[in-house]
Amino acid sequence: MSVAKDSFHNDFSHEENIPGSEKDRAIIRAAYRQLLNSVKTTLEPADHKAIRQAFELAAEAHKTQRRKSGDPYILHPIEVANICVQEIGLGPTAIVCALLHDVVEDTDVTLAEVRAQFGTQVSMIVDGLTKLDSLHESESPQAENISKVLRAMVSDVRVVLIKMADRLQNLRTIKSMPPHKQLKIAAETSSIYTPLAHRLGLYKIKTEFQDACLKITHPVEYKDIAEKLSDTKRNRELYIEEFCEPISAWMDSVGIKGKVIGRPKSIYSIWNKIRQKQVAFEDIFDLFAIRIILDVPPEEEKSACWKAYTFVTDHFMPIPERVKDWISLPKSNGYESLHTTVIGPEGRFVEVQIRSERMDDIAERGFAAHWKYKGIKSISKLKHDVFENWLSQVRDSLENSMAGNAVDFLNEIQGNFFTEEVHVFTPSGEMRILPKGATALDFAFSIHSDLGKTCQAVKVNNKLVPISHVLQSGDQVEVIRNKNQKPADGWLKFVITTKARNRIRAALKEEQVKQAEYGKEILQRKLNAFKVTVEDNLEMLVKYFKFPNHLEFLSAVAHEQVDLKELKKFRADGPKLVEVTDKQVRPEVDLTEVFTPVDRKGSSQKLDIIINDQPGRLFQYSMATCCNPMPGDTIFAYTNTSNITKIHRSTCPNAQNLLTAYSHRVMKASWGNTVQTNFVADIIVMGVDTGPGVINALTDRLAMLGLNIRSFSISGEDGFFEGRIGLIVANLDQLNVAMRSLKELEWVSSVARLE
Ligand code: MN
Numbered sequence: 204m205s206v207a208k209d210s211f212h213n214d215f216s217h218e219e220n221i222p223g224s225e226k227d228r229a230i231i232r233a234a235y236r237q238l239l240n241s242v243k244t245t246l247e248p249a250d251h252k253a254i255r256q257a258f259e260l261a262a263e264a265h266k267t268q269r270r271k272s273g274d275p276y277i278l279h280p281i282e283v284a285n286i287c288v289q290e291i292g293l294g295p296t297a298i299v300c301a302l303l304h305d306v307v308e309d310t311d312v313t314l315a316e317v318r319a320q321f322g323t324q325v326s327m328i329v330d331g332l333t334k335l336d337s338l339h340e341s342e343s344p345q346a347e348n349i350s351k352v353l354r355a356m357v358s359d360v361r362v363v364l365i366k367m368a369d370r371l372q373n374l375r376t377i378k379s380m381p382p383h384k385q386l387k388i389a390a391e392t393s394s395i396y397t398p399l400a401h402r403l404g405l406y407k408i409k410t411e412f413q414d415a416c417l418k419i420t421h422p423v424e425y426k427d428i429a430e431k432l433s434d435t436k437r438n439r440e441l442y443i444e445e446f447c448e449p450i451s452a453w454m455d456s457v458g459i460k461g462k463v464i465g466r467p468k469s470i471y472s473i474w475n476k477i478r479q480k481q482v483a484f485e486d487i488f489d490l491f492a493i494r495i496i497l498d499v500p501p502e503e504e505k506s507a508c509w510k511a512y513t514f515v516t517d518h519f520m521p522i523p524e525r526v527k528d529w530i531s532l533p534k535s536n537g538y539e540s541l542h543t544t545v546i547g548p549e550g551r552f553v554e555v556q557i558r559s560e561r562m563d564d565i566a567e568r569g570f571a572a573h574w575k576y577k578g579i580k581s582i583s584k585l586k587h588d589v590f591e592n593w594l595s596q597v598r599d600s601l602e603n604s605m606a607g608n609a610v611d612f613l614n615e616i617q618g619n620f621f622t623e624e625v626h627v628f629t630p631s632g633e634m635r636i637l638p639k640g641a642t643a644l645d646f647a648f649s650i651h652s653d654l655g656k657t658c659q660a661v662k663v664n665n666k667l668v669p670i671s672h673v674l675q676s677g678d679q680v681e682v683i684r685n686k687n688q689k690p691a692d693g694w695l696k697f698v699i700t701t702k703a704r705n706r707i708r709a710a711l712k713e714e715q716v717k718q719a720e721y722g723k724e725i726l727q728r729k730l731n732a733f734k735v736t737v738e739d740n741l742e743m744l745v746k747y748f749k750f751p752n753h754l755e756f757l758s759a760v761a762h763e764q765v766d767l768k769e770l771k772k773f774r775a776d777g778p779k780l781v782e783v784t785d786k787q788v789r790p791e792v793d794l795t796e797v798f799t800p801v802d803r804k805g806s807s808q809k810l811d812i813i814i815n816d817q818p819g820r821l822f823q824y825s826m827a828t829c830c831n832p833m834p835g836d837t838i839f840a841y842t843n844t845s846n847i848t849k850i851h852r853s854t855c856p857n858a859q860n861l862l863t864a865y866s867h868r869v870m871k872a873s874w875g876n877t878v879q880t881n882f883v884a885d886i887i888v889m890g891v892d893t894g895p896g897v898i899n900a901l902t903d904r905l906a907m908l909g910l911n912i913r914s915f916s917i918s919g920e921d922g923f924f925e926g927r928i929g930l931i932v933a934n935l936d937q938l939n940v941a942m943r944s945l946k947e948l949e950w951v952s953s954v955a956r957l958e
């Protein structure tokens with residue numbers, strides 16, 4: 204590294220141009236020097252010049268600003284650049300961008316100035332890192348900013364990597380922030396940055412994110428675990444030493460180079476285990492983890508790893524089914540490793556990770572390390588590459604997502620692109636990769652959109668399952684189609700892939716357009732009495748009946764969900780209808796009560812829900828129709844921009860999005876004393892079609908329990924049926940009893956509540 208330093212000094216003057224007091228200048232200079240020293244490779248003179256210019260520009264621009272801690276602001280961009288170099292492994296362009304990452308957002312420097320001085324690539328990246336103007340009107344500024352970063356990432360992935368470094372630096376210095384800000388940053392980090400770090404393969408950073416967030420959200424538990432870990436440190440080290448000894452000796456004896464190291468488990472992972480398994484710290488068996496890192500040439504990696512595996516499992520008893528082979532089938536984020544858990548001395552569980560140096564580098568540093576081994580700088584050249592594959596999915600989704608709706612996009616991204624994948628198979632043995640959580644219907648759409656649209660039933664591993672069935676790795680999936688099948692609204696609730704969602708939406712839209720045509724005819728027949736046309740009055744009627752647009756209004760007319768008797772309150776004035784104002788102007792409230800479309804669910808409002816520790820009626824809430832909560836469900840309240848409060852189930856598909864993007868509008872809610880009231884629960888029953896008696900048998904069962912059915916539809920093909928039942932129940936217990944009772948029928952293969 205001294206080579207790199209010396210070569211600059213020949214070309215450039217020693218003194219950087221740093222503003223500020225003598226003391227500040229000394230601190231800033233030291234930080235900048237340390238950054239340059241951390242660059243291990245020799246910098247080209249042009250790169251060094253650009254870095255220095257970026258540093259000087261940023262130092263000047265931020266000169267009057269200070270961090271909450273009191274430090275000169277410029278220390279933050281320098282530290283972010285440092286993280287980019289040391290912890291992510293990025294090069295000179297990223298250093299320049301990291302140094303400049305806050306100038307456009309926080310100072311008078313413009314993007315045009317950055318472009319003029321540093322070129323389009325740098326200005327594009329800096330633009331991606333610049334938050335949208337806070338004056339910018341937006342439903343969820345947070346979602347918009349994230350989606351901006353992701354959009355920029357598609358053209359240059361360094362945008363998101365620098366953003367990660369920025370977030371990490373902020374978390375490391377978060378102590379000086381007020382508590383409520385800390386909580387907000389923690390929530391955003393765990394819902395977006397942590398999964399993104401995971402997806403990009405930045406495991407080290409991901410772990411640090413998790414620990415930092417835990418420290419903010421659960422300070423007591425964090426401290427408790429940290430203390431216990433440090434109390435037991437010496438004992439654990441001795442144990443690990445003892446455990447590793449035979450492995451090292453074996454490596455020496457067979458001449459495989461490498462190292463065996465103890466790996467501390469993160470505080471977060473221990474906390475998570477304590478919480479999930481409901482055990483005490485003292486009872487956690489697998490606090491011990493080691494990693495065997497083999498220094499072997501690429502062509503010997505796989506066999507060397509399996510040799511090490513064989514030795515370890517010959518020596519220590521392996522726990523069955525704990526072997527994970529991500530060498531033969533790497534994770535979609537590029538992760539390669541061989542994991543197993545064995546029983547070590549004293550009966551303790553020890554997790555063993557086996558990998559090569561190269562695999563370890565990729566596992567720790569993700570993306571950046573991955574390119575290093577590909578030996579290619581530009582991502583666009585990579586074909587059939589795990590990351591390129593992923594980026595192209597994100598790109599597709601960006602193109603397909605409706606312009607401007609950042610919240611939808613964010614939701615989509617969270618659902619599809621942060622998650623892991625499952626590998627499933629077609630009946631002919633062809634492998635398909637789907638995001639984890641994908642359902643059988645997603646699978647059908649992934650094969651072909653026609654297959655998806657006409658998907659009637661699905662067999663997984665030769666067993667009939669609902670089309671909402673969540674697939675597991677290794678499943679073999681066969682789609683049973685029915686030419687008369689049509690996509691339904693409810694399908695959107697259980698598909699998670701972009702492709703399926705877009706195709707279903709398009710089909711529903713098509714159907715809605717048809718319905719709207721029909722609705723328009725109905726409406727025109729009514730308007731004939733006034734001798735006016737739909738065209739001349741549509742705008743007004745849509746507003747009057749409080750619909751968001753023409754299409755929804757007209758299709759609601761077609762479905763008889765609009766009370767056209769209301770038209771009696773109008774008279775014609777030329778080509779336009781005007782409202783007959785009798786006596787006084789009606790208050791706004793009346794209109795909504797009278798004219799909202801008939802409540803499809805018919806659920807009663809005579810409920811006692813506690814919202815924010817207050818009686819729910821103060822909020823005039825209603826039950827969300829996306830998830831139909833009923834007593835017994837865990838719920839929360841959400842108030843939208845029009846001040847309408849709805850109660851959602853916490854498992855509602857919309858919940859995560861609402862909680863993340865609009866946390867400020869979410870209130871806690873719980874069930875109070877419920878008076879006798881009814882709820883509609885949609886359930887799906889599937890099974891073997893034994894003939895015409897199926898419907899009777901199902902309804903008889905429900906009648907025996909004294910339950911009423913609100914809607915019932917059934918369809919079947921090839922000897923299978925799928926029934927959808929809208930059941931009226933008083934609470935969750937009653938629903939569970941009903942579902943259990945249906946399941947008892949021997950020809951019923953599954954009963955599920957529609958999420
Ligand atoms: Mn920053």
